Amino acid sequence: MSSSGSTGSGLPPFDPWLYPELFRGVLTRRVFAFLIDLVVLSIPVILACMFIAVFGVVTLGLGWALFWLISPASVIWALVYYGASLGGPHSATPGMRVMDLQLRTWTGAPGYFVLGAAHAVLFWLSVSFFTPLVLLVGLFNGRRRLLHDIILGTVVINSSVRTQVVPQSRAY
Numbered sequence: 001m002s003s004s005g006s007t008g009s010g011l012p013p014f015d016p017w018l019y020p021e022l023f024r025g026v027l028t029r030r031v032f033a034f035l036i037d038l039v040v041l042s043i044p045v046i047l048a049c050m051f052i053a054v055f056g057v058v059t060l061g062l063g064w065a066l067f068w069l070i071s072p073a074s075v076i077w078a079l080v081y082y083g084a085s086l087g088g089p090h091s092a093t094p095g096m097r098v099m100d101l102q103l104r105t106w107t108g109a110p111g112y113f114v115l116g117a118a119h120a121v122l123f124w125l126s127v128s129f130f131t132p133l134v135l136l137v138g139l140f141n142g143r144r145r146l147l148h149d150i151i152l153g154t155v156v157i158n159s160s161v162r163t164q165v166v167p168q169s170r171a172y
Contacts, residue, residue: 013108014155016142022157026144029099030156036095041081045074079117086116092159102159115152122148 016023049070056064085093091103091110103111103119111119126134126147138144143155 014104014106014143014157019161021161023142023144024158024161026101026156026158027138029101030096030138030146033093033095033099033101036098037081037093040094041074041078044077045070048073078120082120083113083117086111086119087113090159096156097159100159101156104155104157106153106155111154115154119148119152119154122151 014022049067052063052066052070055066056062082093085096086103089110090097092101096102103116105111105115123146130147134147137150138146141150143149145155149155
């Protein structure tokens with residue numbers, strides 16, 4: 001792969017016809033990765049709710065006024081979680097790493113913080129507005145991309161296969 005991200009043949013670096021193994025089983029593993037991430041995201045929220053509940057008992061009900069902070073704090077926590085993990089060195093959330101998946105841009109570049117946060121926001125918006133049936137989009141394209149992947153220009157691939165199939169360029 002050259003420094004521009006192409007394979008040298010004019011094709012994108014993640015061509016499903018040249019490298020079908022990059023996309024084999026990706027949709028199924030994305031579902032399990034999402035469930036793992038959902039558990040990881042919910043643990044601090046549940047702990048915060050338990051703390052506020054106990055704090056409310058100790059303060060004779062005054063502490064329960066903090067419950068309104070749970071919703072905005074949960075949204076901020078999710079954005080930081082997805083932004084930091086997808087924008088981190090592995091370009092994957094902890095759930096994606098367990099399932100051996102990785103997020104890449106269309107050109108093969110790793111993810112970055114804003115892309116990770118936008119990926120989460122567009123996922124939740126697409127599922128909220130178009131129902132979970134919007135996830136069926138992944139069944140009808142070679143790269144197994146979902147609607148939010150297409151809009152953002154990202155692709156989720158098998159992480160271990162990428163290192164074997166697509167040569168990596170070093171820009172540093």
